[in-house]
Amino acid sequence: MKTAIGLDLGGSFIKYGRLDQAGRIISQGQVDSGGEKGRDEVLKRMAGAVAGLLEGTAPGEVAGIGIGTPGLVDNRGSVFLAPNLPEWDNLPLAEIFKKKFHLPVVVENDVNSFTWGEFKFGAGKPFRDIIAITLGTGLGGGVVVNGKLLRGGEYSAVELGHQIINYRGPICGCGKPGCVESYVGAARIAARARRLLKGNPDSPILKLAGGDPKKITPKIISAAYRQGDPVAARVWQETGFYVGVMLANLVNIFNPEAIIIGGGVAQAGEPLFAAIAASIEKHSFPILTTRLKLLPASLGAESGLKAAAALVFYPPE
Ligand SMILES: [Zn+2]
Structure with missing residues (x-):
């Protein structure tokens, strides 16, 4: 069974979880985003959440990491102009997580992500x-x-x-x-x-x-x-x-x-x-x-x- 790691980034919280191909949650958690401590702290907490979720999974089991983030996202997975997060602008979010975890990473604007989620798993x-x-x-x-x-x-x-x-x-x-x-x-x-x-x-x-x-x-x-x-x-x-x-x-x-x-x-x-x-x-x-x-x-x-x-x-x- 393939699973995916999901990160849902907000101004106040990072929600994270591992899910199966039907969108069912296998494990999940939440941490303060730590935005008041700056951008590196937010990234550190996101990476910590991913590392925790990867623990104990079999090699090849996790298909990738999906990230929904505030702000504009370009076609390379970089984020621009997110008003509620510190320096969340011109940030190569997909690149950072690809390098760190050697997994496919998909970054999308949070509302587009919501739309896609409802389309694939929900009312749509x-x-x-x-x-x-x-x-x-x-x-x-x-x-x-x-x-x-x-x-x-x-x-x-x-x-x-x-x-x-x-x-x-x-x-x-x-x-x-x-x-x-x-x-x-x-x-x-x-x-x-x-x-x-x-x-x-x-x-x-x-x-x-x-x-x-x-x-x-x-x-x-x-x-x-x-x-x-x-x-x-x-x-x-x-x-x-x-x-x-x-x-x-x-x-x-x-x-x-x-x-x-x-x-x-x-x-x-x-x-x-x-x-x-x-x-x-x-x-x-x-x-x-x-x-x-x-x-x-x-x-x-x-x-x-x-x-x-x-x-x-x-x-x-
Ligand atoms: Zn307006």
Whole structure:
């Protein structure tokens, strides 16, 4: 049996594991990324995790190392511009691990990796053309066309969150006006709730946030929704509308069979998904949505590891 080593690198943690060809986890662990101590410390901790996972494996058993990382990744597996990790720029990540462990190494941007993982092991498995998005602090996503991960010419990022849906809109974190992320990021969702609360003092949202409007989160809005709060319903309706506008553009371009939605904010579930579906239908060509499926991501909390294993067993070209 061949196995793969997966590393899922985040701003705060490194998750690591060894997985089989079906994406099942054989062993796993997690360490602080140690980013505050600098780039070499992060690399040291990643290498330590790999060494630990390799211990006791038979020669030739491990097929390779897959790494999902924040930032842009070029076609040689080097990383650029990852804002939450120190000096994670112009870093030949694949080269470093190849030299150290003499194994094939596949490095991919974390959201592309998520997309590939869902395509190979998750909700995207039955299809050849999918779009996957993650809704959380920001909006990320990836596109699979005819079974191939869309990677562009040199860098593998598909910056779905920075599609401009209103060129006169609010300035996004990236400095440009009206990106979809500036309408649907977690902070914007909380701001939307605060605005709607002004005319609706009876909503349970504020109480659930302990009376502090700054503590409103998507999770709290969902809790209010379950209590039947119309303000919470309105928040998800508006948020889903904007996500749907962005996806409608993609549906018209790519004609996907399925759109897969993951990330913390996607936990809002039914009201958000229904609003997204309605908005896609309203804003895209009707014939392209008749068979389109809108599905929740299915790989769960360990999706980063499963995706990293998918990179090894099915390297995206
Ligand atoms: Zn932007």
